[in-house]
Amino acid sequence: MLYKKVAKIEESISTIGMGCWNFGGQWDNAVGDNTIKIVHAAIDGGINLFDVAPVYGFGKSEEILGKALKDGKRSKVLVASKCGLVWNDQQEISNNLTKRSILNEIDKSLQRLQTDYIDIYQLHWPDCKTAIEETVSALEEIKKAGKIRYIGLSNFAQKDVDEFMSMIEISAQQSLYNMLERNTNSYHNIPLGYKTEDEVLPMVKKHQQAFLPYSPLFQGLLTGVFKRCSNFSEKDIRNANPKLTGNLFEKYYEGALAIGDFADKIGRPLNEVAFNWLRQKEEVTSIIAGVSSINQLEKNINSTTWNLTKEELREIENIIEPFKTI
Secondary structure (H helix, E strand, O other): OOEEOOOOOOOOEEOEEEEOHHHHOOOOOOOHHHHHHHHHHHHHOOOOEEEOOOOOOOOHHHHHHHHHOOOOOHHHOEEEEEEOEEEOOOOOEEEOOOHHHHHHHHHHHHHHHOOOOEEEEEEOOOOOOOOHHHHHHHHHHHHHOOOEEEEEEEOOOHHHHHHHHOOOOOOEEEEEOEOOEOOOOEEOOEEOOOOHHHHHHHHHHHHOOEEEEEOOOHHHHHHOOOOOOOOOOOOOHHHHOHHHHOOOHHHHHHHHHHHHHHHHHHOOOHHHHHHHHHHOOOOOOOEEEEOOOHHHHHHHHHHHHOOOOHHHHHHHHHHHHHHOOO
């Protein structure tokens, strides 16, 4: 495993992290009974960052990760969880970064994760109805209490990041970023107030923050297994992503095929090419990668054993140039 170090976080972080969304059963390739084995294999393979959120599986993903990190394994890893997306009894989700809600969320997360602290506590999405000062007050309180170590922002416009940074230390940012979604305007039909490549990357570099790109494989499109239609069952949460099921899908699918042809030419798996395109960027700290099997995990880790050459990176840039602004 390879590791990167940023000034705002004490520990070095594995360049491949593990995303835990599919632990909660909302994807067709939910891990199920093998989850704990996969987490243990990831730790044995050198992965030390696990990214989760309360809303993933409505608490289930945090619970499963907590079980997997028992018996001495918790101290070997960094747990990154989130707050700000809450749900009611009908599992209707809303944005809430009020102080009262955060103080409630952190204790529930700690209970589900079976831990006394969360290493990187991230605000999952903005809440335009709550003043930043109120949110900061809650973060200050739980950090002083030792419940969190570092604070991160996920999916925030950089003007809001600036405002947060004027009040409290921000150690990490998380944004949507992959070869085909570089400065994209939306995620699952949710408008994004930032341009990852043009705005977020320069900012994390300037302030020496960790950058944790999510959806590095475009929710599976950059694995080479997608077909032109019928890629998910009706229950898979990816049906809510119009880029994978709607009119935009054909354009992105053709892009993935072109990158796949390049991967075939250099004799490397498409997913490893996608990971290395990210990993070899100075600003990228740890790639949030979900897995559904030990075999998939091993392939992810294998991507750290080789590098794309400068010539190959230039060829990739020519292929993905049309996706720089969509």
